[in-house]
Amino acid sequence: MTNPLQRRPHQDGRHTPNLWPVWLVATGALLLVGAAAFGLYHGAELLLSSESTVKKPVGVQDVIKTTVTVLTLIGAVLAALYAYRKQLLDEGTSHRADATQLTERYTKAAEQLGHDQAAVRLAGVYAMARLADDWPEQRQVCVDVLCAYLRMPYETDSTALAFRHGEREVRLTIIRIIRDHLQDPTAATTWCERNLDFTGATFDGGDFSRSNFSGDRVSFRRSTFSGGEVDFSRSRFCGGEVDFNSSAFSGAEVDFYGSTYSGGQVSFGDSTYSGGQVDFSRSRFAGGRVSFRRSTFSGGEVDFSSSTYSGCTVSFEDLFVQADAAIRWGPFPAIPVAQP
CATH class of the missing domain: 1.20.58 (Methane Monooxygenase Hydroxylase; Chain G, domain 1)
Structure with a gap:
């Protein structure tokens, strides 16, 4: 039963002032x-x-x-x-x-993201990103919408029936906007500490370079890197959990050059490397746990050369390496791998 002598409970965000009856x-x-x-x-x-x-x-x-x-x-x-x-x-x-106006902006941006024309979808991307900056109370929701767009089915073959013209530009724009918001953790509109869910997404390009992944959870689980260049170079993975488990690197150039792993847990376990190039060279593993456990190397090139390892646990257990896979270990001690 509500006590009439008590003021209304506090609410987060924009609300009527908390006054006595x-x-x-x-x-x-x-x-x-x-x-x-x-x-x-x-x-x-x-x-x-x-x-x-x-x-x-x-x-x-x-x-x-x-x-x-x-x-x-x-x-x-x-x-x-x-x-x-x-x-x-x-x-x-x-x-x-103000809250009503923000809600209307959210609804309009979401409608634009579902439009048939790529130009309208691009406008929706920018509108949703701007709304995230203007609406701190619902910033995570806006970020979730942009991430959900990247998780939607995506056809990269231009001859396929489901191919959508202009879709690649829309997706690259979302990635670039997310990257821009991950540069400075101290910025008022930063997304560095937000959860990012790219589970099952398909990437045929994209620039995440110099990003700071410090949220509780960042998921690239079961993602497919199928073409183009995906750039994570000089990014920082510092805290929380970053999940690349069960991802497929099947033709893209994925660049982790000079990246830093200084806390939390980053997992590439059960991933497959069947083509393209994945570059971890000059990376710094200086804390937390990093796992490549049970990964399969069946083609392409993976480079760990000139990387440094200190104060962290890096697991390369139960790897499966085929003869046509090229792996550069650099100074890391010899690692036993299962041969085909």
Whole structure:
């Protein structure tokens, strides 16, 4: 059961100001003014009587005049409180209007993202990203929508029936916008600490270079890197969990050159490398756990040369390496792998 004497519970975001009920405030104000008037009347009478040098009774008019003066001051204070309350209510109305406008912007941007024309979808991408910057309370939701777009089925073969003209540009734009928001963790509009879910997405290009992945969870699980160049060079994986498990590197050039792994857990376990090039050269493994456990190397080239390992656990257990796979281990000690 709700207690009528309690204020409404606090709500995050834009909401009506947290005020006491009107009937309670009005009753309390009347009781307070009545008590003050009663006390002031008798107090003023005693004060004027004590200051009288003629030893004659103080006139009722003097007492009333003093009481009215003080009550006028109290009225002014109450009027100021009323004005302040009205201002808070007006601000609440403004906040609700602002929230309504943000919701309408979200709905419009989501509709644009589902449009048949690539140009309209591009406009929806920029609108959703701008909304994420303007709406901190729902920033994660906006980021989730952009990530969900990349998880949608994507046909890269231009001769296939499901191929959509302009779709690649839309997807590359989303990746670039996400990258831009992962550059500076101290920026007011940063997405560095946001969860990013690319589970099952298909990448045939994209620039994540110099990104800071520091959210609780970043998932590229079961993703496919099938062509083009996907750039993670000089990125930082520092905290939380980054999941590349069961991903397929099947023809793309995926660049992790100079990346840093300094905390949390990064897993490439159960992944397959069947073509293209994956470059981990000059990477720095300096904390946390990194796993390539049970990965399969059946073609292409994977480069770990000139990487450094200190204060971390890196697992290359149960690898399966075929003869046509080229792996450069660099200074890392010999690693036993299962031969076909």
